[in-house]
Amino acid sequence: MKIAAVLLLTTLVTLISPLAVRADSVVHANADKPGSAIALDNFLAKDKSTLLFIHSPHCPPCRAMEPRIEKLSDKKTDLKIVDVLLDAPSDSGIGFTSAAGNQFEAYSVPMFIIYDKSGKRIAQSKKANKQVALWLTENNL
Numbered sequence: 001m002k003i004a005a006v007l008l009l010t011t012l013v014t015l016i017s018p019l020a021v022r023a024d025s026v027v028h029a030n031a032d033k034p035g036s037a038i039a040l041d042n043f044l045a046k047d048k049s050t051l052l053f054i055h056s057p058h059c060p061p062c063r064a065m066e067p068r069i070e071k072l073s074d075k076k077t078d079l080k081i082v083d084v085l086l087d088a089p090s091d092s093g094i095g096f097t098s099a100a101g102n103q104f105e106a107y108s109v110p111m112f113i114i115y116d117k118s119g120k121r122i123a124q125s126k127k128a129n130k131q132v133a134l135w136l137t138e139n140n141l
Contacts, residue, residue, distance in 0.1 A: 025060045026053075028083045035088025035098035044119045045080035051132070054084045054093040054104055054111040062110045064106035068141045072132075 029038040045052045046072055053069050055062035073081040086095040094109060095101050104113065112128035115121055123131055 026081045032083040036097045037099040037103040043082045048078045050080045050115040052113040056086045058094050059109045065110050
């Protein structure tokens with residue numbers, strides 16, 4: 001009986017461990033209040049760069065990018081990825097005028113902003129897009 005319990009526990013730990021790591025890999029900044037502004041300082045990493053992934057479920061390229069960004073977070077451990085949803089529940093389309101959209105001056109999605117370890121914004125829009133594309137390519141995503 002003890003052997004069966006140990007085997008069951010080992011199997012559960014093996015199955016749950018990757019899920020536990022993955023659950024923390026992307027931080028969902030405003031999932032509880034989509035479209036809301038975020039307290040950015042609470043989400044910037046102090047020990048590594050931070051990538052904001054600003055997107056909308058109404059955006060087909062965003063939906064296509066989302067699983068790749070999640071996989072990137074699993075592979076690129078020196079990068080914290082923060083997911084920001086633009087759409088408020090009342091939005092029927094992409095929430096460019098939502099509080100989050102206004103906070104980050106979003107005019108197209110998906111939108112990426114990169115911050116360094118000190119919290120300084122180092123890339124946005126085209127420059128950030130190029131960096132994200134490079135990271136995805138380097139990691140075969």
